[in-house]
Amino acid sequence: MPFRLFVGESIGSTVHAGSVVRAGSIAFAWVIAWGWFGFPSEASASDPGPRKNVLFVISDDLNNLLGCYGDPLAKTPNIDRLAARGVMFRHAYCTFPLCGPSRNSMLTGLYPNSTGILANGQIFRQTIPSQVSLPQAFRQAGYFAARIGKLYHYNVPKSIGTNGHDDPGSWELELNPAGVDRLEEEPLIKTLTPGQFGGTLSWYASPKGDNEHTDGLNADDAIWVLQRCAARRDRPFFLALGFFRPHTPYVAPKDPYFGYYPEDRMPVIAGVKEDQADIPPAALASYKKEQDQLTDALRREALQAYYASISFMDHQVGKVIDELDRLGLADDTVIVFTSDHGYHVGEHGLWQKMSLFEESARVPLLIVAPGVAKGGTVASTPVSHVDLFPTLAQLCGVKPPTNLQGQSLVPMLVDPAAAGRGWAWAQVARGTQPPRAAQAIDASRGANNPRAAGTPGNRNDPGNRNDNVRFFGYSLRTPKWRYTEWDESKRGSELYDHEADPKELHNLAGSPDHQAIVEGLSKELRSAVSATYPTSGIIPELIPGIWAPNLTEP
Numbered sequence: 001m002p003f004r005l006f007v008g009e010s011i012g013s014t015v016h017a018g019s020v021v022r023a024g025s026i027a028f029a030w031v032i033a034w035g036w037f038g039f040p041s042e043a044s045a046s047d048p049g050p051r052k053n054v055l056f057v058i059s060d061d062l063n064n065l066l067g068c069y070g071d072p073l074a075k076t077p078n079i080d081r082l083a084a085r086g087v088m089f090r091h092a093y094c095t096f097p098l099c100g101p102s103r104n105s106m107l108t109g110l111y112p113n114s115t116g117i118l119a120n121g122q123i124f125r126q127t128i129p130s131q132v133s134l135p136q137a138f139r140q141a142g143y144f145a146a147r148i149g150k151l152y153h154y155n156v157p158k159s160i161g162t163n164g165h166d167d168p169g170s171w172e173l174e175l176n177p178a179g180v181d182r183l184e185e186e187p188l189i190k191t192l193t194p195g196q197f198g199g200t201l202s203w204y205a206s207p208k209g210d211n212e213h214t215d216g217l218n219a220d221d222a223i224w225v226l227q228r229c230a231a232r233r234d235r236p237f238f239l240a241l242g243f244f245r246p247h248t249p250y251v252a253p254k255d256p257y258f259g260y261y262p263e264d265r266m267p268v269i270a271g272v273k274e275d276q277a278d279i280p281p282a283a284l285a286s287y288k289k290e291q292d293q294l295t296d297a298l299r300r301e302a303l304q305a306y307y308a309s310i311s312f313m314d315h316q317v318g319k320v321i322d323e324l325d326r327l328g329l330a331d332d333t334v335i336v337f338t339s340d341h342g343y344h345v346g347e348h349g350l351w352q353k354m355s356l357f358e359e360s361a362r363v364p365l366l367i368v369a370p371g372v373a374k375g376g377t378v379a380s381t382p383v384s385h386v387d388l389f390p391t392l393a394q395l396c397g398v399k400p401p402t403n404l405q406g407q408s409l410v411p412m413l414v415d416p417a418a419a420g421r422g423w424a425w426a427q428v429a430r431g432t433q434p435p436r437a438a439q440a441i442d443a444s445r446g447a448n449n450p451r452a453a454g455t456p457g458n459r460n461d462p463g464n465r466n467d468n469v470r471f472f473g474y475s476l477r478t479p480k481w482r483y484t485e486w487d488e489s490k491r492g493s494e495l496y497d498h499e500a501d502p503k504e505l506h507n508l509a510g511s512p513d514h515q516a517i518v519e520g521l522s523k524e525l526r527s528a529v530s531a532t533y534p535t536s537g538i539i540p541e542l543i544p545g546i547w548a549p550n551l552t553e554p
Helices: 077-085 099-108 134-140 215-232 272-276 287-291 298-324 383-398 410-414 512-530
Strands: 051-057 087-089 144-149 174-177 200-204 239-242 251-252 333-339 365-368 377-379 425-430 471-477 483-486 495-499
Touching: 051 298, 051 383, 077 298, 077 333, 077 365, 087 410, 099 134, 099 383, 134 144, 134 239, 134 383, 134 410, 144 215, 174 215, 200 239, 215 239, 215 298, 251 298, 333 383, 377 471, 383 410, 425 512, 471 512, 495 512
Parallel strands: 051 239, 051 333, 087 377, 144 174, 144 239, 200 251
Antiparallel strands: 087 365, 333 365, 425 471, 471 483, 483 495
């Protein structure tokens, strides 16, 4: 099947400024019938018919403040409507609560210890250049793969309107609109750090309408692509749509979205000092000094803007889903909605990301799988972003790479009570300088990898001589427990009972009554960590220089 652009002759005059088109003419003779791949869904018949399309929607820095997840304030009717059409995963988690590591992990189906991407501004081609990504696997199987907005890492907001830190081999079409939030309104944005917007708390109630903002333009581009896909139904599509909101700066149209959330009704987290008393310093190291400026009034103002940005993004999701329905594509399209990681809005005294608490590691995850999953159902077993690649490959009959580290979620789509792996795992780094020794894991020590452990140097621990040597925190989430170790517990550990303490306010790791549980979960965590490395046992290093994009043999 030839890899060619089929969206019409008028593409040059139709797309927004900054859009890029990549098209090839390589023929893949080996892409033949569906059954060749041997990955039919569990609910498929002997003749599965045409392959399913994929609409993959991801929001940026979105936590679970959504109506379908039980938030009493959120006005998210379109995402809620999507949840009613498919399976909502109540306990879904990222692998690393930072945009770049999380997105590279999700789109390769590998944990960050195997991608080597542990910071922003990087792409997996710099560490494991031959790995086939999720959209690339679909391209190789004959799909039209398109990206609109943010899928891999971007420097938000400055990289909006560009390809960001993208992978050319993943997409046949790339569209990068930029709206007034990027091109006009930055001087008007309120920020805790003058001149900075993406990495610090910042917000603005814009007088401009939806269609003038980047995410409104993203939705318009998605509708345009869907219309052209509907005109060529002989070729399935993988359309990835990455919304930028609610990532800072929280910029959204003032009307109606800020009006949904009166400032004086925004809650402020209380009892932070008491909560932090039993938390290891490393667990709180994502705190930023400029947040010392926050008063309760500013906290309410920021939270109002965060909620407003969510509702604005939700409306764009609704526009795209409505067009999918109008075009008659919904019955043949698997829909995924998720976020790259969670987000703090004051819990434990933290804002934004980069912690291993529930609010930072947990993500929304909705999957609509026509003919496989029953709508309006909830799966409660813990699942991970790394599970999406094998799931979509199975649902669509696409051959995945053999080294994927996740599980397929198809059993949970068929039966939401299925347990699957039964846990999810996340990591975060503290410090930026890798330890000097890059050694393989000692099998007898499990996760005790020198590269993972690091050497003493937490900037929050007084008296350290080197405060920038990297070490990791690892967290295991089971149906009942969250257990976290910082530098193999040398810098502290945490245990939370989610049945009794869903807000993680009482650290039980030091409780004599819970030592047997700590020992058992520690063994389980270290076993899980050891399985996140590549077969070499070494985190891949960044390769100097650039790579030559290669669609078929990267």
